[in-house]
Amino acid sequence: MEVKTRAPGKIILAGEHAVVHGSTAVAACIDLYTYVSLRPSLSENDDTLELLLKDMELEFSWSIGRIKETLSHLGSPFPSTPTSCTAESVRCIAALVEEQNIPEAKIGLATGVSAFLWLYTSIQGFKPATVVVTSDLPLGAGLGSSAAFCVALSAVLLGFSDSVSLDKNHQGWLTYGDSDLDLLNKWAFEGEKLIHGKPSGLDNTVSTYGNIIKFKSGSLTRIKSNMPLKMLITNTKVGRNTKALVTGVTERTFRHPDVMGSVFNAVDSISKELSSILESPALDDLSKTEKERKLEELMEMNQGLLQCMGVSHASIETVLRTTLKYKLATKLTGAGGGGCVLTLLPTLLSGTVVDKVIAELESCGFQCLIAGIGGNGVEICFHGSS
Numbered sequence: 001m002e003v004k005t006r007a008p009g010k011i012i013l014a015g016e017h018a019v020v021h022g023s024t025a026v027a028a029c030i031d032l033y034t035y036v037s038l039r040p041s042l043s044e045n046d047d048t049l050e051l052l053l054k055d056m057e058l059e060f061s062w063s064i065g066r067i068k069e070t071l072s073h074l075g076s077p078f079p080s081t082p083t084s085c086t087a088e089s090v091r092c093i094a095a096l097v098e099e100q101n102i103p104e105a106k107i108g109l110a111t112g113v114s115a116f117l118w119l120y121t122s123i124q125g126f127k128p129a130t131v132v133v134t135s136d137l138p139l140g141a142g143l144g145s146s147a148a149f150c151v152a153l154s155a156v157l158l159g160f161s162d163s164v165s166l167d168k169n170h171q172g173w174l175t176y177g178d179s180d181l182d183l184l185n186k187w188a189f190e191g192e193k194l195i196h197g198k199p200s201g202l203d204n205t206v207s208t209y210g211n212i213i214k215f216k217s218g219s220l221t222r223i224k225s226n227m228p229l230k231m232l233i234t235n236t237k238v239g240r241n242t243k244a245l246v247t248g249v250t251e252r253t254f255r256h257p258d259v260m261g262s263v264f265n266a267v268d269s270i271s272k273e274l275s276s277i278l279e280s281p282a283l284d285d286l287s288k289t290e291k292e293r294k295l296e297e298l299m300e301m302n303q304g305l306l307q308c309m310g311v312s313h314a315s316i317e318t319v320l321r322t323t324l325k326y327k328l329a330t331k332l333t334g335a336g337g338g339g340c341v342l343t344l345l346p347t348l349l350s351g352t353v354v355d356k357v358i359a360e361l362e363s364c365g366f367q368c369l370i371a372g373i374g375g376n377g378v379e380i381c382f383h384g385s386s
């Protein structure tokens with residue numbers, strides 16, 4: 001039987017980077033997904049584990065014997081006990097990845113392949129199978145592709161273990177129960193660590209549970225938003241790497257602990273205020289517009305503080321300047337340094353203005369999209385996957 005999962009990407013409305021240092025952040029999932037399907041090998045002669053990254057046109061294959069020989073110290077699989085990859089296992093897994101000779105232009109994927117091997121062997125053990133990955137999300141652009149990958153992967157692997165309880169006769173997409181979500185979110189976090197180094201857990205948590213969440217020091221609060229949010233997402237297409245940007249902010253924090261502490265505190269207040277605005281009732285158009293004005297100000301302030309942290313970029317500043325001409329507020333989303341930028345589109349903004357902004361941004365070589373915000377988190381499909 002083939003089983004498929006999908007996990008959404010995300011936008012961070014406030015609090016990226018500061019959340020790594022204990023501040024509150026607010027994030028929402030978007031309707032762009034990473035899909036992972038798993039087909040266990042049925043033939044006794046088949047002794048390989050295959051990973052197919054379809055969008056990347058990359059295929060990896062290891063003999064189970066080779067994996068066992070390298071990772072035998074792991075023992076039996078431990079699906080119910082999310083565990084960090086030890087330094088020794090990191091080294092062994094890196095050797096298995098290196099043998100696959102990833103082309104230099106795609107070497108950034110090596111950490112994703114390592115996360116795959118860790119999650120696979122920890123949850124499934126040494127069983128032959130084919131795992132296929134596709135994604136709607138741009139990789140390394142701030143929309144949480146790394147987390148969606150780890151969440152969808154953990155979800156499909158646990159879907160084959162006895163550690164989760166799911167109705168396998170269900171047709172179409174099925175959501176997981178709360179305790180199963182807690183388990184797969186912990187595994188996804190372990191995968192994110194191999195990609196990000198020191199993730200806050202925000203991205204995997206919003207991809208797992210969906211909707212809009214407030215997140216601080218590993219714990220989440222679901223937000224019941226009372227306002228429809230429309231965001232223009234602009235991909236600057238400037239490549240960057242979350243791990244390097246997070247390290248840069250941490251180093252700046254070591255150099256200027258007091259200043260950065262104040263910056264993180266300010267971000268914490270922004271996220272708290274933003275979430276309370278989302279939750280407060282919107283009674284009429286006037287109060288809706290007032291709330292949107294406040295959100296815009298908070299986004300502008302958050303962007304200023306992200307610039308203080310050193311994670312803005314010339315391309316992001318170009319988007320800021322362009323949208324400001326239309327009196328629209330913009331902030332980067334995710335790790336910054338390029339990647340994606342959010343612009344709030346107020347309810348009463350005319351379609352003509354939106355079209356003009358998009359045309360102007362696209363004439364700079366950027367790519368614009370408007371994604372649906374705040375749907376379901378990770379889901380699984382046993383039959384008739386779309």
Ligand SMILES: Nc1ncnc2c1ncn2[C@@H]1O[C@H](COP(=O)(O)OP(=O)(O)O)[C@@H](O)[C@H]1O
Pocket residue numbers: 034053108109110111112113133134135138139140141142143144145146147149195196240241242243334335
């Ligand atoms: N579909 C995928 N297949 C394999 N690896 C992936 C996939 N999606 C993400 N990754 C891993 O995540 C990395 C990008 O993560 P990151 O730098 O955190 O950016 P973001 O999470 O914003 O997209 C990739 O370089 C790769 O290692």
Ligand SMILES: C[C@@](O)(CCOP(=O)(O)O)CC(=O)O
Pocket residue numbers: 015016017018019020141142143144145146196198199200201202203242246333334335336
């Ligand atoms: C910068 C950070 O706050 C978010 C990173 O998101 P992304 O990988 O750029 O999608 C890091 C984290 O929360 O772990």
Ligand SMILES: [Mg+2]
Pocket residue numbers: 144145146147196203242
């Ligand atoms: Mg990421």
